[in-house]
Amino acid sequence: MAFSSLNLVKAQCTELFISEYVEGGGLNKAIEIYNPSGATVDLSAYTLKIYVNGSSSGSAPIALTGNLMSDSVYVVVNSGASTALKNKADLLVGALSFSGDDAVVLRNNGADIDIFGEIGVDPGSSWSANGVSTKDKTLLRKFSIQTGVSVNPSGFDPSVEWDMLAKDDFSNVGMHTSACGIVLEFFLCFI
Numbered sequence: 606m607a608f609s610s611l612n613l614v615k616a617q618c619t620e621l622f623i624s625e626y627v628e629g630g631g632l633n634k635a636i637e638i639y640n641p642s643g644a645t646v647d648l649s650a651y652t653l654k655i656y657v658n659g660s661s662s663g664s665a666p667i668a669l670t671g672n673l674m675s676d677s678v679y680v681v682v683n684s685g686a687s688t689a690l691k692n693k694a695d696l697l698v699g700a701l702s703f704s705g706d707d708a709v710v711l712r713n714n715g716a717d718i719d720i721f722g723e724i725g726v727d728p729g730s731s732w733s734a735n736g737v738s739t740k741d742k743t744l745l746r747k748f749s750i751q752t753g754v755s756v757n758p759s760g761f762d763p764s765v766e767w768d769m770l771a772k773d774d775f776s777n778v779g780m781h782t783s784a785c786g787i788v789l790e791f792f793l794c795f796i
Contacts (some may be wrong), residue, residue: 618642621651621711622719622753624678624781626744628705629773632685635694636701636709637778640673641751641785647672653681653701656708659727663710667700678781693778705731705740711753719753723761735764743770745777751785 618641625637636653640646648671654663673679682694683701691697703709706729708722722732722739731740744767754766763769770777 618751618783618785620713620718620752621646621673622746622750623709623711623721624746624783625680625778626709626721626739626767627690627773627775627778628703628739628742628744629686629690629775630741631687632683632702633687633690633773633775634683634701634703635686635690635775635778636681636711637781638669638673638679638681638711639746639781639783640675640677640679641783643675645672645674648679650714652712654710654712655701655703656710656722656724657703658706659725661725663724664700666712667696667698670696678779680778687773690775690778693775705738705742716755717757718755720755720757723759724757726761728761732761732763734762737764737767737769739763741772743772743774743777744768745770746781746783748782749784751783 621640624639627635648669651669652666656663679695681696684697684699708724711719731738750766
């Protein structure tokens with residue numbers, strides 16, 4: 606006699622990653638960070654750096670604070686943003702300033718754990734491919750993405766890992782879902 610069972614198991618990812626990028630009008634700039642790790646994370650070791658106009662030296666680090674619970678997000682917003690965006694912030698900081706041609710990097714203890722864009726490259730006004738642009742848009746990390754980009758890419762195609770929304774669309778800021786390692790388990794037992 607044999608029986609089988611098929612289960613969906615959500616394996617936990619181990620590191621934070623950028624889940625949303627807002628490059629809107631004026632100072633409407635935000636970076637959302639997602640914690641898929643299965644544990645609460647102390648953010649004191651984490652920073653954001655901005656690499657402006659193809660620079661290979663980043664801005665002064667923006668220090669993150671507090672704790673981030675599992676399956677939750679942390680939103681950093683420019684302090685001059687609209688009230689609608691500032692109301693979604695966990696951290697307001699004037700130094701969070703970038704345009705569609707600037708790389709943004711999430712770091713843990715000084716190590717790059719997620720790179721948005723390409724450090725040291727000025728793409729002109731934006732990185733664009735397959736209808737997805739980093740200029741004047743909100744970009745959401747695709748559901749299938751399970752980890753950040755920890756090595757500076759040789760060419761950045763935002764359409765590979767990001768879905769695009771309109772300029773100043775903040776409707777998804779403050780929440781994120783990810784497959785983050787959904788695995789099918791199949792058991793076959795013989796008795």
